[in-house]
Amino acid sequence: MKHRFLVALVLLVSVSLLTACGVGKKKEEEAAPVTLTVYSQLANYSGEMSGWFAQELLERFNVKAIIVPDVDGVYETRMESGNLGDIVLWGSDGDEYLGAVEAGLLFDWNEDNLLHEYGPYVKEYMPHALAKNKEISGGTLYGFGHNVAYSSEDHEAFFYTWDLRWDLYKRLGYPAVKDLDDYLQLMIDMKEIEPVDEAGNPTYAISLWPDWDGDMVMYVKAFATAYYGYDELGIGLHNPENGEFYGALDEDGPYLEALRFFNALYRHDLLDPDSMTNTFDKAMEKVKNGGTFFSIFNFAGSDGYNTVDHQNEGKMMLTMTPEEATPIVYGMNVKGSNRIWSIGAKTQYPELAMEIINWLATPEGRMTSEYGPKGVTWDYDENGKSYFTELGRLMRYDKDVAFPEETGYSGKFSDGEFEWNNTTWSIDAINPESGEPFNWRFWESNQEEAKSAIEADWREFTGARSSDEYLNNREYKVALGTSYSTGSRSYELRVKWEQVTKAIKDYSWRAIYSESEARFNAQVRLMQRDVRSYGYDACLEWALQEAARRKALEDEVRSAN
Structure with a gap:
C-alpha cells in the first residue's frame, strides 16, 4: 500500500537525522492514539x-x-x-x-x-x-x-422470545391465551392490577421506538414475524416453509393484522403514547422501571427487567407465547x-x-x-x-x-x-475455546437451579428450564441459512421504493394512533391508495422475484439435507 511505502521512506530518512532528543520526541508522537x-x-x-x-x-x-x-x-x-x-x-x-x-x-x-x-x-x-x-x-x-x-447443523437460539411479566400472569391465575384476542385481553387485565410502574408513571403493554424502522415499521413487521413466523423481505413478509409472499398492503395479511393489534393496544390505553417519538434507550428505561408488560425480544424485555432486585421481589419477565403463534427461528449459516x-x-x-x-x-x-x-x-x-x-x-x-x-x-x-x-x-x-456456545444462556456454569421463586414457578408451569427449551417444544418455523442476499434495484425503482416505504411507515404510525376502528380502517385505505400511486406494484413485483429467488435457495438446502 502506497502510504506504507511513504511512511517507511520518511522513517528511513528520519533515522539518519534525528538526535537522541529528536528520537524521544518521535516516540511520544507515535504513542498518540x-x-x-x-x-x-x-x-x-x-x-x-x-x-x-x-x-x-x-x-x-x-x-x-x-x-x-x-x-x-x-x-x-x-x-x-x-x-x-x-x-x-x-x-x-x-x-x-x-x-x-x-x-x-x-x-x-x-x-x-x-x-x-x-x-x-x-x-x-x-x-x-x-x-x-x-x-x-x-x-x-x-x-x-x-x-x-x-x-x-442447527438453528440459532430463538430471537423472538415473547417475554411476559410472569408475576402478573400468575396473579391473574394463568389464563389460557390462544390467539391475539386473548393476548389483548391479558394486557387489559394486567393493566387493571398494575396501573403504575415503580416510578409512579402509567404502565402499558409495550413501548415502541421508531429508530429502527426500515422499509416498514420495525415493531409491526417484527411482531408479524414473531407471531406468524414469516420473515421480512422488502415490502412484505416471506413464509420460509413454502415460499409464499405477503405484501404490506395485503388485506388481512400479516403486516396489516399486526398493525391492527397495535391499534387495539392504543385504543385500550395499552400502548405507550410516546412510542412514535421514543428512542430505543428511552423505551428501555420504561422496561427497567416495570412500565411494560411484554416484549417479543429478550433484549427489550427480560434482559432489561430481570435485575437481581426484581427477582428478589418475585418479579420477572419470562417466555410465554399464544398457543397459535409459530415464531420464526433462524438456521445457523457458515x-x-x-x-x-x-x-x-x-x-x-x-x-x-x-x-x-x-x-x-x-x-x-x-x-x-x-x-x-x-x-x-x-x-x-x-x-x-x-x-x-x-x-x-x-x-x-x-x-x-x-x-x-x-x-x-x-x-x-x-x-x-x-x-x-x-x-x-x-x-x-x-x-472453540470452551466447546460451548458463545451464548451465556447455554454455558454449563449457568445450567443451575431457578434463581428465584418466580422463576421456579415458571419452570413448574411450563415444564421447561429455559426459554429455548420452552420454544423448542412448541410450534415454530425455521428460516434456513442460505447464500441469499438482497438483489439490486434500478435507479427508477429506488426512487419509487423510497416514496413507497416512507408512505407505508407514515400511514402505519397514523393507523396505530387511530382513535377508533373506523378511523384505523380509513387510514389503511388511504395508505393502500397513496402507496399504490407512488409505485407500489413495481416494488411488489421486485419483492416477489426476490421471494422466488430466496425460495429456490431454500429448496436447494432442503434437497441437500
Whole structure:
C-alpha cells in the first residue's frame, strides 16, 4: 500500500537525522492514539466511545473510535464526500452497500495481502462468509456478513422470545391465551392490577421506538414475524416453509393484522403514547422501571427487567407465547448474514482497521464485545468452560452496575457497551475455546437451579428450564441459512421504493394512533391508495422475484439435507 511505502521512506530518512532528543520526541508522537471513524448503519450511539470497551480499544490497539450512526442524510453525504469512514458497518448487503462497491468506496481486502497479514483468524475460519461477499460484490472481497457460524447443523437460539411479566400472569391465575384476542385481553387485565410502574408513571403493554424502522415499521413487521413466523423481505413478509409472499398492503395479511393489534393496544390505553417519538434507550428505561408488560425480544424485555432486585421481589419477565403463534427461528449459516463488516477505501489505517475486525472475530474478541473484559466479568474455569465472575453476573442482569475501581475500568457496564451493534460470529455459534456456545444462556456454569421463586414457578408451569427449551417444544418455523442476499434495484425503482416505504411507515404510525376502528380502517385505505400511486406494484413485483429467488435457495438446502 502506497502510504506504507511513504511512511517507511520518511522513517528511513528520519533515522539518519534525528538526535537522541529528536528520537524521544518521535516516540511520544507515535504513542498518540489513532482516531478511527466507525460509520455504522446499525448504531444508536453518536460520538466518541467511552467506558470499558473504549478502554479495550485504547489498550489493545492505541485507538479511539468515533461512531457515526446512519441518521437521515448521512449515507448520501458520506457517499458524496467519497469517504465513508475507516470501519464501515452495513445494515444490509442491498442497494446502499452495492452502491458503495460500485463507487469504489470500499477497501479491497486482498490488496497487498491485507486479509492474509492482518486478518488471519477471519481468513482461516470464515472462508464461506468471505466467498459469499466476494460473489455478491462482483468478484472483489470487501468484507463478510454478520452472524457467521462454524457449522450449519442447527438453528440459532430463538430471537423472538415473547417475554411476559410472569408475576402478573400468575396473579391473574394463568389464563389460557390462544390467539391475539386473548393476548389483548391479558394486557387489559394486567393493566387493571398494575396501573403504575415503580416510578409512579402509567404502565402499558409495550413501548415502541421508531429508530429502527426500515422499509416498514420495525415493531409491526417484527411482531408479524414473531407471531406468524414469516420473515421480512422488502415490502412484505416471506413464509420460509413454502415460499409464499405477503405484501404490506395485503388485506388481512400479516403486516396489516399486526398493525391492527397495535391499534387495539392504543385504543385500550395499552400502548405507550410516546412510542412514535421514543428512542430505543428511552423505551428501555420504561422496561427497567416495570412500565411494560411484554416484549417479543429478550433484549427489550427480560434482559432489561430481570435485575437481581426484581427477582428478589418475585418479579420477572419470562417466555410465554399464544398457543397459535409459530415464531420464526433462524438456521445457523457458515456464510453469515447480511450486515456487512467492511473498511472504507479512503482510510489511512487499513491494517489497523483489519486488526480490530480480526480481533472481534476471535473467541476472546467475540466474548469481550458481548460480556466485557476477560478476567473481570467472565473467564474460563479449570476445565476450559465459560463462566461469569460475580461482577459479570451482576452486570448481566443489571447493566447499570458500575465497575469497582480496583478492576482498572470505570463507569457502568452500560456506559461502555459495544455500540457498533454488529456481530462477527453468531451468538449461538460454538466457541472453540470452551466447546460451548458463545451464548451465556447455554454455558454449563449457568445450567443451575431457578434463581428465584418466580422463576421456579415458571419452570413448574411450563415444564421447561429455559426459554429455548420452552420454544423448542412448541410450534415454530425455521428460516434456513442460505447464500441469499438482497438483489439490486434500478435507479427508477429506488426512487419509487423510497416514496413507497416512507408512505407505508407514515400511514402505519397514523393507523396505530387511530382513535377508533373506523378511523384505523380509513387510514389503511388511504395508505393502500397513496402507496399504490407512488409505485407500489413495481416494488411488489421486485419483492416477489426476490421471494422466488430466496425460495429456490431454500429448496436447494432442503434437497441437500
